[in-house]
Amino acid sequence: MRCFQGPILLVLLLAWMPACPGRPSGAQPDDSADTRAQALKQLLEVFGMEGTPQLPQRIPEPPQYMVDLYNTVAGDDGVTKDPDLLEGNTVRSYLDRTHSDQMHFLFILSSMAKNERVLTAELHLFKLKARAADGQLLMRQHFCQVSVYQVLDKENLDSPDGKKLLSARLLAVQGSGWEIFAITEAVRDWAEEETSNQGLLVTVRGLGGAEMDSSTVQFASGRDHHESKKPMLVLFTDDGRRGATLATNSFSGTSQQNAILPEPLTSPKFNRTRNARSVDTPLPCQKHPLFVDFEEIGWAGWIISPRGYNAYHCRGSCPFPLGQNMRPTNHGTVQSIINALKLSQVVTGPCCVPDKLYSINLLYFDDDENVVLKQYSDMVAGSCGCH
The missing domain is CATH 2.10.90.10 (Cystine-knot cytokines)
Known part of the structure; x- marks a missing residue:
């Protein structure tokens, strides 16, 4: 034996x-x-x-969210504090690949294994401090509605079949900091068919549905802001192991x-x-x-x-x-x-x-x-x- x-x-x-x-x-x-x-x-x-993994000489700073999540579930030696704290056994973070200053975001999921089951997907956006066009800090509108859409046809976004609503909620215009939106449905579609991934679209409107000045409510982009504030997709999966x-x-x-x-x-x-x-x-x-x-x-x-x-x-x-x-x-x-x-x-x-x-x-x-x-x-x- x-x-x-x-x-x-x-x-x-x-x-x-x-x-x-x-x-x-x-x-x-x-x-x-x-x-x-x-x-x-x-x-x-x-x-x-x-x-x-083959990495460049200059290794980027890891997102603070991922560092904080690790410290929550693991001790200094990596041993799990409580297995129930983590949903699934894998958490992946992806940064926006468009590097655009517009409200369109693209996350490439090529590194996700085929055997991973998508449990939850979140879009993390950093809301910047509001800037009134006339320099006034007080604005007549105190809240706005932020909507996140899955892009189905980027050439016809305004058509009924051009996009699908994933998440929407009210945010304080004057507030700043990280905002999290559920986008699980879209990521599951992308996991099944990689070519269907045409990104996400985020819109901001007033309470009455009217468009707001783009300078009033802004989220940090992947092009003009520090790495610590870049748009990020966080994906919770389980590989069955x-x-x-x-x-x-x-x-x-x-x-x-x-x-x-x-x-x-x-x-x-x-x-x-x-x-x-x-x-x-x-x-x-x-x-x-x-x-x-x-x-x-x-x-x-x-x-x-x-x-x-x-x-x-x-x-x-x-x-x-x-x-x-x-x-x-x-x-x-x-x-x-x-x-x-x-x-x-x-x-x-x-x-x-x-x-x-x-x-x-x-x-x-x-x-x-x-x-x-x-x-x-x-x-x-x-x-x-x-x-």
């Missing part, structure tokens, strides 16, 4: 560690550039990526080590450590630190947060008889008894494995320089037991 030592992302990276009973002690990976490349390739697959063991988490790792990849297996340090363990009394099953450092593996350029996290791993013996401090399953207890009584030649003792796993969150840039917040299940060993 082979025993699984830790979260799936570390299958290759942890292959050098002492094995559970029954694992061939001579099975060691070839410590070469090919092994490292294969390990990082599998790590990318765990994160649902085909390759590392949530694990069954995801649990509410009050756990946060504090112990950190500074390396992710093991030393060469032939190094004197490794051999001394392995030999010492063979003669010393084995430690009981327990959790040990294992810090995954994104800078060490060359990923710091595109991962915004965290810089690394403590995945932890389980190591130690599961001696007969198993006490409750070993957190055994009933199956593990029976297996321990069968092995101790030597009732079977093929049944080994139970293994020290994670019995509680937590999710982590990554905030990163994709290939199109969009900022993505993604939650990955079963990435941190919360506790260990004999199974």
Whole structure:
């Protein structure tokens, strides 16, 4: 029987560690550039990526909304505070691609995976302070109606089939700050048929329906305003990769080590450590630190947060008889008894494995320089037991 030592992302990276009973002690990976490349390739697959994003030398500032959202759902180490805080497991942000000073916006969703299910889509616009044409701060109209349309035919916007109303509400003329409009219906259409994406149109009218001076109520554009105020589409999706063991988490790792990849297996340090363990009394099953450092593996350029996290791993013996401090399953207890009584030649003792796993969150840039917040299940060993 082979025993699984830790979260799936570390299958290759942890292959050098002492094995559970029954694992061939001579099975060691070839410590070469090919092994490292294969390990990082599998790590990318765990994160649902085909390759590392290629970014320009000047990396843009991430939208503050995405940074604040990450800090809301994740601790400093990326471990999820509460899995129910996030709708789905992926949040993508897209900046307007028109760079126009008009109220027409275009967001390209090419980076969204085909298997992602659209849950909610929001248009985030920053409303600027009102400017009266005559310089007066007080205006006769205190409210305006802002409407957001899905463009169906940009050549015939005024025709009945030229646009579709998505969201409309009253806003204070004098107010300023971020305004959020629901546009889920449009984004679902674009996800099904990419060529249907002709953008969004925003109109501003008075309470009676009359057009208002364009200088009175304005939203920040993608051309003339700071990046922190650019129009943005925020998309909440789920890619179906949530694990069954995801649990509410009050756990946060504090112990950190500074390396992710093991030393060469032939190094004197490794051999001394392995030999010492063979003669010393084995430690009981327990959790040990294992810090995954994104800078060490060359990923710091595109991962915004965290810089690394403590995945932890389980190591130690599961001696007969198993006490409750070993957190055994009933199956593990029976297996321990069968092995101790030597009732079977093929049944080994139970293994020290994670019995509680937590999710982590990554905030990163994709290939199109969009900022993505993604939650990955079963990435941190919360506790260990004999199974």
